[in-house]
Amino acid sequence: MSRSSAPDRPYHHGQLRDALLTAAFEQLQEISAHQISLRGVARHAGVSHAAPYHYFPDRAQLLAALAVTCNEQFLDAQRRAVDVQTQPVARLLAMGEAYILFATQHPNAFALIFDPATCPPDHSNPDTAPFIRANHELLDDLIRAAQDAGQLPHDDPQIRAAALWGTVHGLAQLVQLGHLPAEVVPAALRTLIAPAP
Template identity: 45%
Template sequence: MKSRTRPYHHGDLRATLMATAMRMIEEQPVERLSLRALSRAAGVSHAAPYHYFPDRAALLKAVGDEAMREFAEALEDGAASDRDARGSLYAMGRAYVRFATQRPRAFGLIFDPDLCPPGDPGPDRGPLIARAEAALEGCVERLRRTGWRPRQSTAVVALALWAGVHGLARLVADGYAPADGVDAALEALVADA
């Protein structure tokens, strides 16, 4: 009698499952991601993912949290990439649009209100959102130190910039605005800052 064995011994099974899930959402619609499909793709038993994710919603939330971590890192890298505050804002905007256009499904999970309810992002995602906000507000504060004096608070200016870049990213990612117009649009947003 031939027994079916599946490899199960991973150094860090949760990390393997997360990496596999992140790859899967880039290759196929999020709707096709299931715990069974994940276990198959990771080469583990069908029960293995349930040790970390009790259901599909928990898996999608974890994938969205990981996407937010990667997104926050990209924004922080943009903020740190230029000594000039406007240059940093521009680089953050480019990173934002790049993430949205190159990883649209991950981007969608970041801002899915079912996975991250507005006003209640949860203990995992909340600090990640705060990191992204802090990077943006830090750039606005750097601009203030150069003599720029907007009437609004740093938080309001940061929110307005975030809204503008988010709208641009969605329009480009969804095909409603041309990708070759991103630089000019970002320059217009940053010039007003």
């Protein structure tokens, strides 16, 4: 029996919401956030069409919660990549590579994370703001650690963070769109984050 035609699955109290968000995240591998529907998510999760409405009264609230899930997955991917490295610059490179890898492996989730409707540039979304702040703090901490180790120049870490973020984000989009082969990413990042002479 296919997942889409499965009967309602038994979920313990509180687990259904997580299951619906997992189903929605899985659907982002095939369709954009604009194509996500409550009915489609219910079908993918193998529950009744009415089930999502207990947690998400409308599609907008489902997408808002899905944006949180995407931000959480995005941050976790970068943290895991950083944690397996020990040298400051290697940790910084790992974060950049994980950022781009997530963007290329989960393009629709990546698009939702930066969608102005869910991540307004002029004011913070209280649901996603903690993840965005943690992501910025991770980058800032890695830059400062590399500076303290003498592996990066002692310039303004916030300006350097803005430059690195903008460049890595641009690389991610170029790879996504096929304008740049993924194979060049590690060398490009090493050129960008070269140890101080």
